């Protein structure tokens with residue numbers, strides 16, 4: 134079954150193998166639909182339960198891997214108690230935290246970001262290991278926000294500019310989602326399993342590539358170029374695929 138008509142047409146993903154697969158899921162734009170602001174997302178009531186049940190079916194080999202702060206993921210997904218990686222690979226639960234200390238200059242950097250956003254009439258998102266300035270309310274400000282972020286990263290060397298959907302983030306240098314997959318795959322629940330990664334954004338591409346290069350596959354959610362072999366058009370279809378896996382249904386490729 135062909136699920137999209139974009140220039141880079143890809144089929145939908147095959148069925149999960151509960152005995153051999155490890156599942157890694159991005160959050161925003163992947164498990165849940167993009168919303169006007171970070172706080173405005175709608176998490177379906179049954180999503181934590183579906184994740185919890187599916188994790189049990191996979192013998193614990195299911196993790197959330199996100200750019201969000203870990204405490205936000207835990208709040209949005211109460212009822213799912215499996216591993217989670219937040220802040221683009223810098224913090225985690227269910228395994229040793231990848232980043233042992235907070236990045237140098239964190240609070241000063243956050244203050245500068247908050248001040249810039251306030252003066253620019255844009256939304257500042259305070260994050261546990263960095264920050265984000267969102268320009269979804271005024272996309273014409275993109276270049277200005279990017280210029281500000283790159284100038285900031287010149288002065289705060291522990292931080293790297295992370296482009297996001299209608300936002301620019303500053304995240305800790307040296308951490309990434311694909312780096313997190315390496316660490317997660319060393320956990321006994323994940324070891325030796327075929328990695329399957331679902332994500333929607335440029336920040337997910339290295340993780341999608343990692344899954345493809347390590348005997349598994351990637352699922353790109355939404356339009357756009359991707360290294361992933363498979364695609365689903367919206368988070369809703371990914372949630373459907375997860376529910377089908379839980380019910381043991383085969384997915385028609």
Ligand SMILES: O=P(O)(O)OC[C@H]1O[C@H](O[C@H]2O[C@H](CO)[C@@H](O)[C@H](O)[C@H]2O)[C@H](O)[C@@H](O)[C@@H]1O
Nearest residue numbers: 160161167168169170171199200201298299300
């Ligand atoms: O790695 P992810 O789970 O995909 O998180 C990436 C960033 O997602 C959030 O921002 C994006 O989603 C918002 C809600 O839909 C939207 O308003 C915003 O424009 C998007 O950029 C989140 O706010 C960031 O902290 C995450 O890093």
